[in-house]
Amino acid sequence: MKIAVIKYNAGNVQSVLYALERLGAEAELTDDPEKILQADKVIFPGQGEASTAMSYLKARKLDQLIREIKQPFLGVCLGLQLLCEHSEENNTDCLGIFPVKVKRFIPENSQEFKVPHVGWNELENLADNPLLKNLPDPKFLYYVHSYYAEISEVTIATTHYIHDFTAILHQGNYWAIQAHPEKSSTVGEKLLSNFLNI
Amino acid sequence: MLTKRIIPCLDIKDGRTVKGVNFVQLRDAGDPVELAKIYSDEGADELVFLDITATVDKRKTLAELVTKVAKAINIPFTVGGGISTVEDVKVLLGAGADKISINSAAVYNPKVVDEMAREFGSQCVVVAIDTRSVDGIDFVHTHGGRKPTLLKTQEWAKEVADRGAGEILLTSMDHDGTKAGFANEITSEISSALSIPVIASGGAGNMPHFKDVFTFGKADAALAASIFHFKEIGIPELKEYLSIEGLAIRK
Numbered sequence: 001m002k003i004a005v006i007k008y009n010a011g012n013v014q015s016v017l018y019a020l021e022r023l024g025a026e027a028e029l030t031d032d033p034e035k036i037l038q039a040d041k042v043i044f045p046g047q048g049e050a051s052t053a054m055s056y057l058k059a060r061k062l063d064q065l066i067r068e069i070k071q072p073f074l075g076v077c078l079g080l081q082l083l084c085e086h087s088e089e090n091n092t093d094c095l096g097i098f099p100v101k102v103k104r105f106i107p108e109n110s111q112e113f114k115v116p117h118v119g120w121n122e123l124e125n126l127a128d129n130p131l132l133k134n135l136p137d138p139k140f141l142y143y144v145h146s147y148y149a150e151i152s153e154v155t156i157a158t159t160h161y162i163h164d165f166t167a168i169l170h171q172g173n174y175w176a177i178q179a180h181p182e183k184s185s186t187v188g189e190k191l192l193s194n195f196l197n198i
Numbered sequence: 199m200l201t202k203r204i205i206p207c208l209d210i211k212d213g214r215t216v217k218g219v220n221f222v223q224l225r226d227a228g229d230p231v232e233l234a235k236i237y238s239d240e241g242a243d244e245l246v247f248l249d250i251t252a253t254v255d256k257r258k259t260l261a262e263l264v265t266k267v268a269k270a271i272n273i274p275f276t277v278g279g280g281i282s283t284v285e286d287v288k289v290l291l292g293a294g295a296d297k298i299s300i301n302s303a304a305v306y307n308p309k310v311v312d313e314m315a316r317e318f319g320s321q322c323v324v325v326a327i328d329t330r331s332v333d334g335i336d337f338v339h340t341h342g343g344r345k346p347t348l349l350k351t352q353e354w355a356k357e358v359a360d361r362g363a364g365e366i367l368l369t370s371m372d373h374d375g376t377k378a379g380f381a382n383e384i385t386s387e388i389s390s391a392l393s394i395p396v397i398a399s400g401g402a403g404n405m406p407h408f409k410d411v412f413t414f415g416k417a418d419a420a421l422a423a424s425i426f427h428f429k430e431i432g433i434p435e436l437k438e439y440l441s442i443e444g445l446a447i448r449k
Contacts (some may be wrong), residue, residue, distance in 0.1 A: 014268065014291075014292065014293070014294045015294060015296065018268050018269050018294060019272060021269065022269075022272070037403040044209050047319060047321065047322075049319070065429065107393075114392075114393050114394060114395055115393055116320070116321060116364065116394075117200065118321070118364070118365065118395050119200050119201060119202075119203050119243070119395070119418065119419070120200070120203065120243055120416070120448040121199065121200045121201065122199065122203045138449070140201070140448040140449070142273070142274055144364075145321075158314060159400075160199060161200055174443060180274075182272065183272060183273060183274045184272070184273075185238070185272050185273055186272075188272060189272060
């Protein structure tokens with residue numbers, strides 16, 4: 001099985017590659033459309049700022065390519081947000097795969113709730129979905145983000161910080177995780193291995 | 199619910215883990231990769247690697263170690279020690295570190311915090327602040343706490359947060375190595391004043407100290423070294439204790 005990890009100006013890609021390596025998957029970091037279209041699965045990692053990432057994707061026509069992909073596709077962290085319709089981060093129009101809006105966390109009490117949301121938090125309200133099969137308990141994932149996707153009909157798991165937000169999305173062949181599964185110990189590892197088995 | 203983080207710190211010298219008592223006496227505590235794996239399996243929420251002998255020619259060795267660690271563990275880790283430029287950060291993040299921490303370099307050249315945050319995102323920029331009380335006023339110290347500066351700790355913490363730091367690692371040099379508890383007062387003051395997370399460090403001696411720094415100290419995370427390395431406190435028992443005490447803990 002060949003996994004293409006989309007190469008663009010996003011940080012933290014190395015950890016995704018190492019996590020896939022630990023699972024025995026053959027993964028390649030690439031921005032070559034041919035390789036991406038031929039891969040069995042595609043991972044869209046991310047960390048950074050939405051408008052810069054979108055401009056980069058558009059300049060290289062990767063935005064078109066991502067919309068055309070038919071294989072199982074997994075967005076991670078900023079990858080999730082870019083797959084949504086729109087992000088409040090610098091008022092950015094995103095890829096629009098998921099009919100969901102991305103907003104900034106606004107705490108009522110900034111002493112109690114800091115932004116970014118950094119650390120381990122729990123998955124809740126899990127739908128019956130192949131990505132979420134047999135996750136070990138307790139289901140904590142590692143988060144680092146200031147923006148979140150609103151809860152919608154394509155939300156398949158939520159997490160609570162200030163209020164409930166979308167932890168995981170699924171529609172058709174696209175899945176996306178707000179947390180960093182590659183950094184989320186055994187729960188993250190299981191999410192990635194479930195994705196590889198879809 | 200967002201949980202409080204427990205972070206073992208591994209001081210690295212010549213590729214081995216050491217822990218200095220007040221940064222002077224060093225004792226060998228093992229292979230960093232193996233130790234990192236053990237901590238990760240035991241439930242540590244994050245790890246910090248501090249290269250205490252970081253010099254230019256040691257950079258490559260450190261980057262190689264970072265790659266080995268990144269391949270072996272699946273929890274986030276921060277690398278610090280002697281980092282001063284955007285290029286240093288690029289090398290370590292490229293090697294697989296999730297965050298870097300800068301200390302003295304930020305004091306001498308505060309703009310580097312803005313540059314690093316702009317280039318790599320705030321989420322990976324941890325500013326380490328060593329603080330020591332001088333006649334009742336908290337001042338930032340550099341060089342492992344030996345050199346005082348004229349910066350007041352609270353003001354400096356606010357400045358680096360404004361410049362784009364993603365987290366603050368606050369070490370009390372008055373408490374470090376004493377095992378008498380964390381510096382709850384200043385930790386609480388800084389944590390309350392800032393919207394970014396504060397990691398408390400220095401002074402952990404027993405399990406109630408951790409509870410205190412999370413409650414009275416309002417810390418988002420607590421870091422310790424020797425008590426973990428010498429198995430005075432096990433991470434699973436610490437997490438069990440904190441959870442029974444009513445704190446949100448991942449276990």
